[in-house]
Amino acid sequence: CGVFGVFGTPDASSLAYYGLHALQHRGEESSGVCTVDSATGGFAYHRGMGLVKEVFTSDILASLPGDRAIGHVRYSTSGASQLGNAQPLVFKYRDGDLAVATNGNIVNAPSIRRELESMGSIFQTTSDTEVIAHLIARSPKDFVSAARDALRRIVGGFAFLIMTNERLLVASDTNGLRPLVMGRLGDGYVFASETCAFETIGAEYVRDVQPGELLILDADGLREERFDEEERRASCAMEYIYFARPDSDINEVNIHTARKQMGRRLAVEAFVDADIVVGVPDSSISAAIGYAEQTGIPYEMGLIKNKYSGRTFIQPSQELREKGVKMKLSAVRKIVQGKRVVMIDDSIVRGTTSLRIVNMLREAGAAEVHVRISSPPFANPCYYGIDTPDRRELIASSKTVEEIREAINADSLYFLSAEGLVESASVPGDSKGGGLCLACFNNDYPTPVDESSDKSCSC
Ligand code: 5GP
Ligand code: SF4
Ligand code: MG
Numbered sequence: 001c002g003v004f005g006v007f008g009t010p011d012a013s014s015l016a017y018y019g020l021h022a023l024q025h026r027g028e029e030s031s032g033v034c035t036v037d038s039a040t041g042g043f044a045y046h047r048g049m050g051l052v053k054e055v056f057t058s059d060i061l062a063s064l065p066g067d068r069a070i071g072h073v074r075y076s077t078s079g080a081s082q083l084g085n086a087q088p089l090v091f092k093y094r095d096g097d098l099a100v101a102t103n104g105n106i107v108n109a110p111s112i113r114r115e116l117e118s119m120g121s122i123f124q125t126t127s128d129t130e131v132i133a134h135l136i137a138r139s140p141k142d143f144v145s146a147a148r149d150a151l152r153r154i155v156g157g158f159a160f161l162i163m164t165n166e167r168l169l170v171a172s173d174t175n176g177l178r179p180l181v182m183g184r185l186g187d188g189y190v191f192a193s194e195t196c197a198f199e200t201i202g203a204e205y206v207r208d209v210q211p212g213e214l215l216i217l218d219a220d221g222l223r224e225e226r227f228d229e230e231e232r233r234a235s236c237a238m239e240y241i242y243f244a245r246p247d248s249d250i251n252e253v254n255i256h257t258a259r260k261q262m263g264r265r266l267a268v269e270a271f272v273d274a275d276i277v278v279g280v281p282d283s284s285i286s287a288a289i290g291y292a293e294q295t296g297i298p299y300e301m302g303l304i305k306n307k308y309s310g311r312t313f314i315q316p317s318q319e320l321r322e323k324g325v326k327m328k329l330s331a332v333r334k335i336v337q338g339k340r341v342v343m344i345d346d347s348i349v350r351g352t353t354s355l356r357i358v359n360m361l362r363e364a365g366a367a368e369v370h371v372r373i374s375s376p377p378f379a380n381p382c383y384y385g386i387d388t389p390d391r392r393e394l395i396a397s398s399k400t401v402e403e404i405r406e407a408i409n410a411d412s413l414y415f416l417s418a419e420g421l422v423e424s425a426s427v428p429g430d431s432k433g434g435g436l437c438l439a440c441f442n443n444d445y446p447t448p449v450d451e452s453s454d455k456s457c458s459c
Contacts, residue, residue: 001026001103009067027075038067047083100160106154151228190203214227240424269414301335336366343358422436
């Protein structure tokens with residue numbers, strides 16, 4: 001999912017609209033914006049199913065007055081694709097209105113929820129983001145202390161924007177799993193899942209929100225504190241590999257540059273002689289350019305994506321997913337015919353996409369198809385908000401590289417090493433794991449996780 005926040009800038013709802021539009025790739029299922037007018041404390045919101053440009057019209061934006069806003073784009077996860085789970089979630093509590101927008105997943109939400117329900121809380125949604133609102137609302141302490149306590153209780157990967165009539169709170173989990181950046185726009189502040197949203201609205205990047213940090217913005221301005229100690233930094237590797245937009249920077253590392261480096265490294269680790277390098281659009285183009293630069297093999301547009309179909313992984317069912325791939329990609333016959341092709345993709349999750357693309361290239365006349373993947377084998381599910389299937393559906397959880405090669409019908413297959421990935425992303429600092437979460441590759445989760453718990457994303 002994607003979050004966007006504005007504090008202290010007129011026409012906050014329009015800024016949120018443009019910011020969320022820039023974050024649309026992070027979720028296409030629903031969109032929402034909530035605003036506060038600081039002069040009156042007045043609260044307004046609108047949410048709907050669909051893309052930002054479908055959910056909001058100029059009339060709707062005009063009905064959301066104010067100089068503060070939080071917004072959200074959500075992607076579908078197993079089951080809970082319904083308007084009731086669209087964010088920001090909005091509540092009435094004893095001091096007024098409360099809105100919450102999250103990117104991520106709270107690992108211990110089910111147990112906290114059971115506990116709160118046994119004490120009488122009535123939950124309105126199936127979204128685990130709701131637990132933070134209940135924890136805050138039940139506390140006898142002042143709002144900021146209650147929020148601090150609530151943030152300390154939850155475990156997982158999350159970037160939170162929490163807004164009341166008086167305040168905006170911004171928080172990142174203690175491992176910094178989910179990206180969140182702060183910027184300035186005029187006298188105001190802006191917050192976003194990715195820096196590309198700042199570029200769109202002409203805001204200036206200030207810094208990444210740090211693990212365990214809590215930022216409090218109110219009539220007195222910005223207060224920077226923490227709700228807990230920073231634990232080992234574990235920035236989500238999949239953001240670098242696949243999820244984030246190439247023009248964004250995370251931890252001040254540009255995503256396109258990191259991906260290109262992954263492609264260069266793949267070429268060093270697993271060179272194969274070929275006539276052309278082809279990237280699977282859009283997310284693997286940067287890595288394919290890197291592979292081509294490193295080897296001198298020309299980069300070619302051997303695959304074309306129809307820009308009017310959504311990301312395939314956003315479609316819920318396997319059946320739709322398989323149809324989606326055909327809808328989305330075509331091989332360029334005149335380019336690949338008779339060629340030995342190195343096909344670069346960012347990841348193999350179930351393996352169905354790779355098989356279809358390899359076959360597509362073969363049907364278009366490719367003489368050989370060598371697959372190079374710019375991440376290690378994806379063998380473990382994510383509990384921190386990236387939508388992945390159950391372990392048993394992950395092809396790398398049960399098959400060797402050679403078995404996967406056979407399953408996807410490739411002439412050869414190689415995955416980038418974990419060291420190659422870490423060095424390519426070059427996250428500053430010297431944390432274990434090179435500052436990255438690599439759990440879906442190496443099963444080393446930065447927080448306690450419960451394999452039986454619901455890992456579907458709350459956002
Ligand atoms: P699969 O192997 O499941 O058929 O699809 C892999 C493709 O899905 C890759 O090309 C990749 O771009 C995309 N993908 C990347 N990350 C994820 C993810 O976290 N979840 C899902 N479902 N698909 C992803
Ligand atoms: Fe990202 Fe994988 Fe860690 Fe999930 S498990 S946060 S997808 S690196
Ligand atoms: Mg892809």
